[in-house]
Amino acid sequence: MRFSARSHSLPASPIRRLEPFAEEARARGIRIYPLHIGQPDIETPGQFSEAVKKFSHKTLAYGTSQGDFGLIDKIVEYYGNYGIPLERKDILVTNGGSEALNFAVQIVCDPGDEMLVPEPFFPAYAAFAASASARIIPVTTRAEDGFHLPSRSGIEKLISPATRAILLSHPGNPTGVVYSREEIETLADLTVKHDLLLIADEVYREFVYMDELYCSFGNIERIRDRLVIIDSVSKRYSACGARIGCLISRNPEFISLGLKYCQARGCPPTLEQLGAAALYETPDPYLKEVNREYRKRRDILFDGLSGIPGVVCKKPEGAFYIMAKLPVDDAEKFIIWMLQEFSVNGETVMTSPAEGFYATPGLGKTEIRMAYVLNEGDLKNAVKILAKGISAYPGKTLWPE
Numbered sequence: 106m107r108f109s110a111r112s113h114s115l116p117a118s119p120i121r122r123l124e125p126f127a128e129e130a131r132a133r134g135i136r137i138y139p140l141h142i143g144q145p146d147i148e149t150p151g152q153f154s155e156a157v158k159k160f161s162h163k164t165l166a167y168g169t170s171q172g173d174f175g176l177i178d179k180i181v182e183y184y185g186n187y188g189i190p191l192e193r194k195d196i197l198v199t200n201g202g203s204e205a206l207n208f209a210v211q212i213v214c215d216p217g218d219e220m221l222v223p224e225p226f227f228p229a230y231a232a233f234a235a236s237a238s239a240r241i242i243p244v245t246t247r248a249e250d251g252f253h254l255p256s257r258s259g260i261e262k263l264i265s266p267a268t269r270a271i272l273l274s275h276p277g278n279p280t281g282v283v284y285s286r287e288e289i290e291t292l293a294d295l296t297v298k299h300d301l302l303l304i305a306d307e308v309y310r311e312f313v314y315m316d317e318l319y320c321s322f323g324n325i326e327r328i329r330d331r332l333v334i335i336d337s338v339s340k341r342y343s344a345c346g347a348r349i350g351c352l353i354s355r356n357p358e359f360i361s362l363g364l365k366y367c368q369a370r371g372c373p374p375t376l377e378q379l380g381a382a383a384l385y386e387t388p389d390p391y392l393k394e395v396n397r398e399y400r401k402r403r404d405i406l407f408d409g410l411s412g413i414p415g416v417v418c419k420k421p422e423g424a425f426y427i428m429a430k431l432p433v434d435d436a437e438k439f440i441i442w443m444l445q446e447f448s449v450n451g452e453t454v455m456t457s458p459a460e461g462f463y464a465t466p467g468l469g470k471t472e473i474r475m476a477y478v479l480n481e482g483d484l485k486n487a488v489k490i491l492a493k494g495i496s497a498y499p500g501k502t503l504w505p506e
């Protein structure tokens with residue numbers, strides 16, 4: 106039997122593909138600090154399960170393809186508070202931000218089309234691009250520059266007649282970058298000038314640790330009809346398993362094309378939409394408190410990493426990830442070694458190899474991504490174990506200063 110070349114070309118997730126090594130370690134009784142995946146340990150607000158428990162219909166029927174208006178109205182209200190006026194018709198509810206991303210890429214790209222994506226990027230972007238037979242054209246950013254964007258001309262020279270969209274996460278996964286108003290304006294200018302779609306993945310919008318005000322791409326009026334926002338309750342309300350996200354656009358053609366994908370998949374899950382709608386009613390202090398907690402964790406991880414000889418990283422401005430260059434021959438080999446051969450008092454650490462977060466071959470080979478989603482005590486232990494691991498690793502190298 107023959108399967109499609111397109112499916113073969115899909116990259117496996119660098120975040121999940123080393124799980125079997127973790128399973129083996131757990132089977133040997135090793136405790137693993139999971140820094141490899143953005144699975145927050147914060148409790149999901151109780152409103153979610155309370156709303157689900159109140160469901161009393163005798164039949165769990167299909168809902169509408171667009172999504173439940175109870176939830177959509179909450180999303181409209183949330184965006185109104187951000188100064189982004191939306192109407193019901195601008196929103197399609199999806200199975201997580203992931204489905205929203207997949208639909209957005211399918212809607213904008215024909216085979217061979219290109220999307221500019223700042224790298225390192227969330228690896229699912231590469232999988233969705235591959236499934237649309239589209240190409241990612243990386244806009245390379247570096248830890249040394251805090252993963253901020255190159256100059257306008259540096260970006261513009263990557264745009265070709267095949268370019269259809271700019272896709273980025275803001276705040277950034279895996280970089281933690283929060284773009285300045287100037288960077289946002291530059292991207293908006295290029296979007297308009299070259300007749301592109303801007304796909305702004307803003308699922309980490311509430312996780313910004315700078316004092317300046319966060320600017321959403323939704324606040325830039327001149328890209329109003331060429332902007333798609335990807336959103337989700339997964340990280341905002343620590344509800345990754347709810348699988349509720351949405352696709353937002355004030356371009357009616359985009360929405361009517363998107364609706365066909367929504368119809369093909371049927372509808373989003375009924376109970377989870379009820380729960381998600383209730384999450385949007387979570388009292389305001391919740392998000393502020395969660396933000397404070399992540400800011401504290403960021404500082405613990407960053408300070409800990411900065412104290413390890415040879416490790417290079419920049420303090421992230423948002424999201425809950427950090428990229429670090431390690432003084433090792435190969436980050437993936439190091440991660441596997443940590444799982445197979447290293448532990449301190451029966452404990453070890455799992456991180457993600459960063460190579461799969463880049464489209465440019467060879468980049469990220471000695472980098473890892475970590476998610477600071479563990480409590481203070483666990484995070485401190487994890488950094489100590491990581492430091493000991495680096496020092497004991499046989500493939501340790503000296504990092505050139």
Ligand SMILES: Cc1ncc(COP(=O)(O)O)c(C=O)c1O
Pocket residue numbers: 143200201202203204227274278306308336337338339345348349350
């Ligand atoms: C940047 C970014 N976008 C989208 C998603 C998808 O989130 P979900 O499908 O859980 O809503 C993630 C998940 O980690 C992410 O990091």
